[in-house]
Amino acid sequence: MTQALFQEKLQVLNIGLSSFVDSITRTGGSVLQIEWAPPAEGQPEVGRTLAQLVNLLSVETANQTAFDAYQSAQPVLSGVGIAGKALPNMGERMILHGGPPIHWKNMCGPMKGAIIGAILYEGWAENLAEAEAMASSGDVAFEPCHHHNAVGPMAGIISPSMPVWMVTNTTDGNQAFCNFNEGLGKALRFGANGPDVITRLKWMGQILAPALQAGVEVLGGVDLKPMMAQALHMGDEVHNRNAAASALFLKRLISALLKTRTPSADVAAAVDFIAGNDHFFLNLSMAACKAMLDAAHGVPGSSMVTAMARNGVEFGIRVSGTGNTWFTAPAPIVHGLFFPGYTTADAAPDLGDSAITETAGVGGFAMAASPAIVKFVGGTPQDAIDNTNTMTHITVGRNNAFTLPALNFAGSPAGIDIRKVVDTGIQPIINTGIAHREAGIGQIGAGITRAPLACFTQAVSALAHSIDDGQ
Amino acid sequence: MTQALFQEKLQVLNIGLSSFVDSITRTGGSVLQIEWAPPAEGQPEVGRTLAQLVNLLSVETANQTAFDAYQSAQPVLSGVGIAGKALPNMGERMILHGGPPIHWKNMCGPMKGAIIGAILYEGWAENLAEAEAMASSGDVAFEPCHHHNAVGPMAGIISPSMPVWMVTNTTDGNQAFCNFNEGLGKALRFGANGPDVITRLKWMGQILAPALQAGVEVLGGVDLKPMMAQALHMGDEVHNRNAAASALFLKRLISALLKTRTPSADVAAAVDFIAGNDHFFLNLSMAACKAMLDAAHGVPGSSMVTAMARNGVEFGIRVSGTGNTWFTAPAPIVHGLFFPGYTTADAAPDLGDSAITETAGVGGFAMAASPAIVKFVGGTPQDAIDNTNTMTHITVGRNNAFTLPALNFAGSPAGIDIRKVVDTGIQPIINTGIAHREAGIGQIGAGITRAPLACFTQAVSALAHSIDDGQ
Numbered sequence: 001m002t003q004a005l006f007q008e009k010l011q012v013l014n015i016g017l018s019s020f021v022d023s024i025t026r027t028g029g030s031v032l033q034i035e036w037a038p039p040a041e042g043q044p045e046v047g048r049t050l051a052q053l054v055n056l057l058s059v060e061t062a063n064q065t066a067f068d069a070y071q072s073a074q075p076v077l078s079g080v081g082i083a084g085k086a087l088p089n090m091g092e093r094m095i096l097h098g099g100p101p102i103h104w105k106n107m108c109g110p111m112k113g114a115i116i117g118a119i120l121y122e123g124w125a126e127n128l129a130e131a132e133a134m135a136s137s138g139d140v141a142f143e144p145c146h147h148h149n150a151v152g153p154m155a156g157i158i159s160p161s162m163p164v165w166m167v168t169n170t171t172d173g174n175q176a177f178c179n180f181n182e183g184l185g186k187a188l189r190f191g192a193n194g195p196d197v198i199t200r201l202k203w204m205g206q207i208l209a210p211a212l213q214a215g216v217e218v219l220g221g222v223d224l225k226p227m228m229a230q231a232l233h234m235g236d237e238v239h240n241r242n243a244a245a246s247a248l249f250l251k252r253l254i255s256a257l258l259k260t261r262t263p264s265a266d267v268a269a270a271v272d273f274i275a276g277n278d279h280f281f282l283n284l285s286m287a288a289c290k291a292m293l294d295a296a297h298g299v300p301g302s303s304m305v306t307a308m309a310r311n312g313v314e315f316g317i318r319v320s321g322t323g324n325t326w327f328t329a330p331a332p333i334v335h336g337l338f339f340p341g342y343t344t345a346d347a348a349p350d351l352g353d354s355a356i357t358e359t360a361g362v363g364g365f366a367m368a369a370s371p372a373i374v375k376f377v378g379g380t381p382q383d384a385i386d387n388t389n390t391m392t393h394i395t396v397g398r399n400n401a402f403t404l405p406a407l408n409f410a411g412s413p414a415g416i417d418i419r420k421v422v423d424t425g426i427q428p429i430i431n432t433g434i435a436h437r438e439a440g441i442g443q444i445g446a447g448i449t450r451a452p453l454a455c456f457t458q459a460v461s462a463l464a465h466s467i468d469d470g471q
Numbered sequence: 472m473t474q475a476l477f478q479e480k481l482q483v484l485n486i487g488l489s490s491f492v493d494s495i496t497r498t499g500g501s502v503l504q505i506e507w508a509p510p511a512e513g514q515p516e517v518g519r520t521l522a523q524l525v526n527l528l529s530v531e532t533a534n535q536t537a538f539d540a541y542q543s544a545q546p547v548l549s550g551v552g553i554a555g556k557a558l559p560n561m562g563e564r565m566i567l568h569g570g571p572p573i574h575w576k577n578m579c580g581p582m583k584g585a586i587i588g589a590i591l592y593e594g595w596a597e598n599l600a601e602a603e604a605m606a607s608s609g610d611v612a613f614e615p616c617h618h619h620n621a622v623g624p625m626a627g628i629i630s631p632s633m634p635v636w637m638v639t640n641t642t643d644g645n646q647a648f649c650n651f652n653e654g655l656g657k658a659l660r661f662g663a664n665g666p667d668v669i670t671r672l673k674w675m676g677q678i679l680a681p682a683l684q685a686g687v688e689v690l691g692g693v694d695l696k697p698m699m700a701q702a703l704h705m706g707d708e709v710h711n712r713n714a715a716a717s718a719l720f721l722k723r724l725i726s727a728l729l730k731t732r733t734p735s736a737d738v739a740a741a742v743d744f745i746a747g748n749d750h751f752f753l754n755l756s757m758a759a760c761k762a763m764l765d766a767a768h769g770v771p772g773s774s775m776v777t778a779m780a781r782n783g784v785e786f787g788i789r790v791s792g793t794g795n796t797w798f799t800a801p802a803p804i805v806h807g808l809f810f811p812g813y814t815t816a817d818a819a820p821d822l823g824d825s826a827i828t829e830t831a832g833v834g835g836f837a838m839a840a841s842p843a844i845v846k847f848v849g850g851t852p853q854d855a856i857d858n859t860n861t862m863t864h865i866t867v868g869r870n871n872a873f874t875l876p877a878l879n880f881a882g883s884p885a886g887i888d889i890r891k892v893v894d895t896g897i898q899p900i901i902n903t904g905i906a907h908r909e910a911g912i913g914q915i916g917a918g919i920t921r922a923p924l925a926c927f928t929q930a931v932s933a934l935a936h937s938i939d940d941g942q
Contacts, residue, residue: 233843234715235705235876244705247718251746254725258739268729275722371876372704381876405706405842405852406877 037425046422046457049464053303053419056467059321062301066320067396067415069172070296070304070360075288077222078168078175080213082205084160087148087177091160093124094141098156098352099311100326101144104136108312108348110191113439114155115142117193121201122159128193146307146318149294150177151286151353154189154435154443155312162201163209167224167287169295176290178283180204183276189352190435190442203269211270214260215253222252224288228362229401231281232412237370238285239354239363240377240431240446245281250274286353289360296320296415301467303460304396305416308355308428308451312348312435317455319418322462329454334434336447337378348437350449355430361399361414364429364448365391368404369412377431377447387429387448388413394420394428418463421456508896517893517928520935524774524890527938530792533772537791538867538886540643541767541775541831546759548693549639549646551684555631558619558648562631564595565612569627569823570782571797572615575607579783579819581662584910585626586613588664592672593630599664617778617789620765621648622757622824625660625906625914626783633672634680638695638758640766647761649754651675654747660823661906661913674740682741685731686724693723695759699833700872702752703883708841709756710825710834711848711902711917716752721745757824760831767791767886772938774931775867776887779830779899779922783822783906788926790889793933800925805905807918808849819908821920826901832870832885835900835919836862839875840883848902848918858900858919859884865891865899889934892927 012029014021016036024031040046053059084090095118097111104112116131119140125131134140145152152158157179164177179189182200186192216222227248234244250271257267274280290307297306302320309316316326331349338344357363367373368388371381385406391413392398398411416428427450434445483500485492487507495502511517524530555561566589568582575583587602590611596602605611616623623629628650635648653671657663687693698719705715721742728738745751761778768777773791780787787797802820809815828834838844839859842852856877862884863869869882887899898921905916 230714233706243701244715244718247715247722250722250725251718254721255739255743255746258735258742264729264735268726271729272726275726374876381879405845408852 039423039425040460041425041453041457043457046460049461050419050422053460053464054423058301058467059303059419062299062321063304063396063415063417066296066299066302066304069299070292070415071397071399071401072171073169073292073295074171075167075176075224075291076170077165077216077224077284079166079216080209081164081166081177082160083158083162083164083177083179086164086166087150087158090148091141093139094143094160095119096143096145096148096150096152096156096158097311098145098152098154099309100314100316100328102142102311102313104142106313108351109438110348110351110435111155111312113191113193114157114188116439117188117197118157118159120193121198122161144309145353146309148177149175149290151290151356152179152189153181153282153286153354154352154433155191156353157188161205163205165284165287167284167291169291172295174291174294176287176294178287178290180208181277181280181283184279184443186442190433191439192442193440207266208270208273211257211260211262211266212253214262215257218256218259219252222249224284225401227252228285228288229403232362232366232369232402233405235370235372237363237366237373237431238281239357240433241370241373242281242285243278245285246274246278249281249284282354285362286356289356289362292360293356298323300470303418303463305359305418308359308430309353310350310355312351315350315452315455317451317459319459319463322459322466325462327455327458327462329452332449332452334432334447334449335378336434336445337376338434338445339443342436342444346436346444348435350430350432351435352432354432355451358428358430359416361395361402361412364431365395365414366402366404366412367431368406371406373431379448390426391429393424394426418456418459421453422460425453427451427453510894510896511931512896512924512928514928517931520932521890521893524931524935525894529772529938530774530890533770533792534775534867534886534888537767537770537773537775540770541763541886542868542870542872543642544640544763544766545642546638546647546695546762547641548636548687548695548755550637550687551680552635552637552648553631554629554633554635554648554650557635557637558621558629561619562612564610565614565631567614567616567619567621567623567627567629568782569616569623569625570780571785571787571799573613573782573784575613577784579822580909581819581822581906582626582783584662584664585628585659587910588659588668589628589630591664592669593632615780616824617780619648620646620761622761622827623650623660624652624753624757624825625823625904626662627824628659632676634676636755636758638755638762640762643766645762645765647758647765649758649761651679652748652751652754655750655914657913661904662910663913664911678737679741679744682728682731682733682737683724685733686728689727689730690723693720695755696872698723699756699759700874703833703837703840703873704876706841706843708834708837708844708902709752710828711904712841712844713752713756714749716756717745717749720752720755753825756833757827760827760833763831764827769794771941772934774889774934776830776889779826779901780824781821781826783819786821786923786926788922788930790930790934793930793937796933798926798929798933800923803920803923805903805918805920806849807905807916808847809905809916810914813907813915817907817915819906821901821903822906823903825903826922829899829901830887832866832873832883835902836866836885837873837875837883838902839877842877844902850919861897862900864895865897889927889930892924893931896924898922898924
């Protein structure tokens with residue numbers, strides 16, 4: 001029997017380190033490589049903490065509570081506000097930014113560029129040099145959007161006089177906010193701050209915002225969840241692809257706009273602006289996701305992630321059961337497709353609050369709905385399906401409101417469980433735009449990145465401490 | 472060796488008639504069933520004709536010419552016209568209908584209902600009884616839409632004062648026409664003819680048509696092929712699902728509409744009407760398909776189908792190389808999903824010119840693009856992918872302008888080859904609406920049907936004769 005075994009052609013299963021494979025294939029053996037990595041990044045202490053958390057019924061119960069709150073949330077676009085008045089605790093000389101907290105001196109190029117643009121937009125300075133001096137002087141407070149119930153894509157800059165979408169979770173009453181989308185290319189959120197950028201921001205504040213507010217009033221609010229669900233059936237993942245959602249939103253809005261007293265030239269300009277920007281809905285999607293996840297935040301013992309956000313230097317996550325602490329690690333680079341003339345060397349690291357969409361089970365987690373997105377972020381349609389399927393290993397459940405046709409209408413995997421991420425080593429996938437690393441240039445591509453494991457290992461330890469403290 | 476064979480467990484491949492399988496499985500054998508049917512429906516004479524056609528280089532060359540003309544066609548929405556003036560050879564007391572020619576007395580219920588409605592709309596009669604009397608009197612000429620470069624969904628009724636989309640193939644200059652879509656439910660095309668139906672038709676002629684004409688003029692025409700291609704990336708197959716295409720069209724149209732002198736109340740009404748009908752684009756898709764296929768028609772020796780159309784009694788096809796002859800067979804019933812309270816017993820047989828979309832490689836042929844359509848026509852998303860893949864066995868090529876994300880952006884199978892249909896027995900698949908069999912009721916469901924083989928066997932014989940005659 002043993003002899004027979006040695007006469008057979010070598011067939012090997014290799015688990016983990018793939019370097020063993022080479023020597024076997026060189027001698028003519030065939031190897032099936034199984035991906036595996038030790039849990040908790042191989043850190044024994046985190047592994048022990050994890051083992052403790054994995055078996056706690058209280059964590060399961062807390063996660064179910066958090067997930068139910070997320071899933072039963074009904075985000076409704078309730079109006080358009082001005083950031084200084086609408087956002088809680090917004091200071092007069094305060095500028096909000098994407099990602100976890102960061103000091104001016106440490107900020108990446110596009111965030112600095114966007115802040116300078118916002119200072120010019122507010123009229124606090126006359127020119128770029130003055131604006132930069134003011135930003136570095138300490139006269140302007142910088143805080144994360146997330147600290148004010150808000151989110152912003154890329155640099156995520158929100159200054160007091162900027163208009164914001166106001167989204168209300170009608171199930172629980174919590175509100176979330178997001179700025180308006182300016183379109184692609186040279187835009188403030190990618191660090192551009194030239195006169196055309198500022199002029200467009202002013203038009204958005206003075207003409208677009210009142211028109212949209214009037215339209216939303218006529219509509220009596222817009223249910224965003226069914227619109228997102230419909231867009232998932234139309235090839236969007238409502239993060240980096242919003243072509244359908246933007247068209248559906250415009251379709252809803254336009255007949256209302258025509259019933260307002262908005263001058264017809266302004267209606268026409270607003271329609272042209274929205275119709276010309278397939279990403280227009282992104283900021284509504286983000287506010288809706290923020291509203292759904294804030295409902296799930298603050299459940300003691302819950303290991304469900306309620307925010308993932310990047311400031312271009314650090315990647316940070318917040319977890320339902322660990323309060324407002326950010327668990328951070330260096331922001332990763334983004335692999336993707338670059339506009340002609342640019343490469344990875346030109347790219348700022350991962351940036352912006354838009355990963356709130358993946359946190360809410362859409363974006364990269366719902367890529368199976370969006371085969372066409374691979375033309376924008378790279379890969380094949382099968383990769384898109386595989387990415388969604390992989391995410392089911394690290395999530396609390398499936399959002400049955402967000403069904404995926406290509407997976408026979410299964411719900412999108414949602415509610416990232418930090419325990420499962422640390423246990424499997426599977427990093428949450430994120431579809432994202434890519435900004436130039438220098439201020440003032442703008443978007444140079446789009447692609448896929450993954451949340452750093454280190455954020456999740458820290459969070460596991462913190463959650464275990466919080467549970468120990470609570471007992 | 473022989474003995475060893477008989478000691479092994481029975482493993483059988485069964486080709487063709489599946490009734491052999493049962494006896495083997497009963498005795499514990501395992502069988503892999505291979506679908507197969509004799510070519511040419513088992514008719515030896517057709518089989519011989521087919522064998523002759525399959526090896527003719529001239530047919531291949533002719534098909535390539537026809538396919539190239541189809542593929543290089545650029546259908547552009549060039550304007551809105553009035554049928555009586557716009558359509559070639561339209562008579563004053565003429566009503567066009569879907570499918571191949573048919574006499575009034577033989578028409579199905581919904582077609583009769585729609586014709587009665589059209590007579591009322593034209594004001595040729597005062598009431599239903601008068602209208603029916605006029606229809607049966609011979610005072611009104613009935614001809615297929617296809618005989619006037621036009622198409623119409625379901626009953627396909629076009630009367631002289633109805634507005635029509637005018638689509639020009641800018642590559643070859645040929646024009647195609649289609650009526651406007653009225654929306655779902657009680658609509659003329661499903662045989663409904665009540666006062667609300669007539670009132671809506673009048674509004675469409677008097678208010679909607681001039682508004683749309685003005686909008687299209689401002690736009691200077693609308694390229695329909697890129698819009699259809701984009702919709703295929705957004706979950707439409709542009710036959711029974713036009714949610715994305717309708718939204719994209721409205722998005723293009725609305726800013727133009729606002730630049731016309733159309734009264735704002737009329738703009739608002741037009742926008743509401745279009746925004747409220749996810750099938751609005753269907754009639755544009757049909758006219759675009761007709762324009763592309765007419766470019767491929769009339770190539771001597773070509774076995775490529777240039778029209779499939781049904782009148783609710785007969786299913787008819789036209790082939791590029793056989794002129795304007797219709798090859799007909801009884802219209803099949805439609806398997807699908809019925810609105811509550813209705814069953815197959817209530818359904819009219821397959822009806823309308825909308826199978827022009829399948830003829831042009833979209834609709835059922837592009838179902839892989841539209842997993843969500845299975846909620847409307849039945850089946851699973853995998854069925855949708857399988858349907859598209861199966862159609863590649865009976866088509867001349869792939870339309871590289873219509874790429875399918877779920878098939879890694881392969882082009883949609885297009886250009887049905889009557890030889891391949893007869894050889895394989897694979898019947899072209901068609902997504903379609905289902906009308907009630909009685910006049911005046913309307914749509915009762917949607918589903919999938921297949922073109923009858925008999926149309927294709929007749930066409931094969933006719934094509935062979937035409938080639939013999941030509942030599």
